[in-house]
Amino acid sequence: MIQGLSGKRIVVGVGGGIAAFKAVEVVRHLQRAQAEVRVVMTPSATRFVGPTTLSGLTGRAAVTDLWDPRYPGEVHVELSAWAQGCIVAPATQNTLARLKIGMADDALLATLACMACPTVLAPAMHERMWNGPANQRNVAQLREDGYTFAGPVTGPLASGHTGMGRMQEPEEIVAILGTLLDDAPSGLHQDLTGRRVLISAGPTQEDLDPVRYITNRSSGRMGFALARAARDRGAEVVVVAGATEVSPPAGVRVVKVRSARDMQAAIDDALDGLDALVMTAAVADYRPAERAEHKLKKQTDEAPITIELVKNPDILAELGRRRATTRPFLVGFAMETRDIVKYARRKLREKRVDLIVANEASVAFGGDDNEATLVTPEGDTTLPRMSKLALAHRIWDHVSSAL
Ligand code: C5P
Numbered sequence: 001m002i003q004g005l006s007g008k009r010i011v012v013g014v015g016g017g018i019a020a021f022k023a024v025e026v027v028r029h030l031q032r033a034q035a036e037v038r039v040v041m042t043p044s045a046t047r048f049v050g051p052t053t054l055s056g057l058t059g060r061a062a063v064t065d066l067w068d069p070r071y072p073g074e075v076h077v078e079l080s081a082w083a084q085g086c087i088v089a090p091a092t093q094n095t096l097a098r099l100k101i102g103m104a105d106d107a108l109l110a111t112l113a114c115m116a117c118p119t120v121l122a123p124a125m126h127e128r129m130w131n132g133p134a135n136q137r138n139v140a141q142l143r144e145d146g147y148t149f150a151g152p153v154t155g156p157l158a159s160g161h162t163g164m165g166r167m168q169e170p171e172e173i174v175a176i177l178g179t180l181l182d183d184a185p186s187g188l189h190q191d192l193t194g195r196r197v198l199i200s201a202g203p204t205q206e207d208l209d210p211v212r213y214i215t216n217r218s219s220g221r222m223g224f225a226l227a228r229a230a231r232d233r234g235a236e237v238v239v240v241a242g243a244t245e246v247s248p249p250a251g252v253r254v255v256k257v258r259s260a261r262d263m264q265a266a267i268d269d270a271l272d273g274l275d276a277l278v279m280t281a282a283v284a285d286y287r288p289a290e291r292a293e294h295k296l297k298k299q300t301d302e303a304p305i306t307i308e309l310v311k312n313p314d315i316l317a318e319l320g321r322r323r324a325t326t327r328p329f330l331v332g333f334a335m336e337t338r339d340i341v342k343y344a345r346r347k348l349r350e351k352r353v354d355l356i357v358a359n360e361a362s363v364a365f366g367g368d369d370n371e372a373t374l375v376t377p378e379g380d381t382t383l384p385r386m387s388k389l390a391l392a393h394r395i396w397d398h399v400s401s402a403l
Contacts, residue, residue: 002175003390004182005033011083011115012037013108014054014062016044018158019090019124023049025170026089026122027057033178039063040079042095042108063107076107080114085181087174088112089150090124090167093135100138100145118180122150122173127163143251148232150176154247164247172368175387180232182390191400193234196274198267198328199226200281200315202242204260208307209292213258217365218282220244222333222388226278227252229392233400240266242281260284260312267315271328276399278331279316287312320352329399331355334375337362341382344375355398357391374398 010030014023023039030037039054039062051062063075071078088095088108095108099121104110112119121142129135130152143149151168167173201223205213220241227239228249237252240263248254255270257263260283267277286309299305316332330353334344337360344358356375363371363385371385374395383394 002029002033002171002178003386004178004180005030005035005085005174008035008084008181009082010035010037010177011079011086011111012039012054013086013088013091013095013112014039014041014045014049015088015090015092015095015108016042016046016048017090017092017124018048019167020045020048022167022170023089024053024057026087026173027054029171029174030087031057033174035085038079038082040076040108040111042106045108063111066107066110076104076110077114079111080116083115083117085117085177086112086115086119087122087150087177088119089122089170089173091121092123093125093129093132093138096121096123096135096138096142099147100141118148118177120148120150120173120177120180122168123152123165124167125152125165126157126159127161127165130165139250143231148176148180149250172387172389175368176389179229179387179390179393182393190234192230192396195235195276195403196238197230197235197276197278197399198238198240198270198274199223199230199278200240200263200267200283201227201248202244203282204242204263204284204312205258206260206284206287206312207258207291208288209294209296211295214284214286214288215243216282216284218242218244219365220246220248221368222370222392223278223280224248225388225392226280226395229389229396233396238270240270240281259287260315261287264313264315264318267319274328275403276329276331277319278395278399280333282335283315284312286310314351316353317351329354329402331357331395331399334358335361335365341373341375341380344373345380348375348377354402355395357395 037058041064054062104113150173155166202220203216203218205215207213230237240255255266289308289310332353340358344356348356359372374381
């Protein structure tokens, strides 16, 4: 079950976009997490999803109109005073723009104008709308105003294209609010304000020739969850990312790299003034001894061919060799298929890092959840299975108290 929401009073705001039908799922996930839900919709949202559906699910009339005589008094003031958390899904470009300038011309915007609790915005729009300069300005300002963004993500869009702008999955949106409420009962923690953190994410690709490479199945999700959590806690975030299937969160600086050596160079460039480095990247231990200038040709005979591999630099271990006063707080990940904590302890010593997050390959790779043990010189903390975002917050809790 998603944590942090049991018994909480949550307002779901629905904007007018095709993804509005997914607001139903958002409500469902909130209810499964034992939250109490009320819904407020923009007039155009009611053209995409029936208020009756949302009223039926929540047992309370979905608020669609400030002038509805069924609501005496000020429904927007009452709703926002009732709420302990809020999700706007989908947040359309129009809703974001009006929110940014403080308009209150419908029930949703008037409610948001009074809202004093953690609010998660889940944008959904076409990629060109999302990337438009006005929208990007609005998003940047809303982040500064303290809103948390869930997505958007890259995927199939209503137009039939694939691109950035698809609404984050309802369960993930709800999990993000759960983490916020779990971690910050009185609003967002800003315990990393003024801190610079770097997170490496995803796999490296080690070239054999111009078209072939050796890589692994790292998705980048754990690294991006760490980046999102650090951003939401006020840090300045740099992500050094190999080729990943998911998109990094907005509002962080992303440096794209391919090989382990590219990753090491990018990390070296960003070391100045860095408070913490979290290496979630699945760095290839070896690379082909040579990268052929032209595509390797198939041999005409049946004889096997051999690829010679040479060792890559161990980025984390090289930084670990620096004196503790001249290096950032170092966090490594240890992914194993057996004896995870035993190997993690050895890694903590050998790489001379401050924290190793030990996780098991079958759980950690690809999915949205993870299960880990935090291994430090002072001892181990075994955590239950949770979303990667929730785990990211646990890791930052540790780093933040150590800094
Ligand atoms: O030794 P192992 O690869 O299991 O260690 C994993 C940790 O070390 C991860 O944090 C990974 O990002 C980092 N690492 C590295 N450079 C390498 C290999 C791993 O920084 N060449």
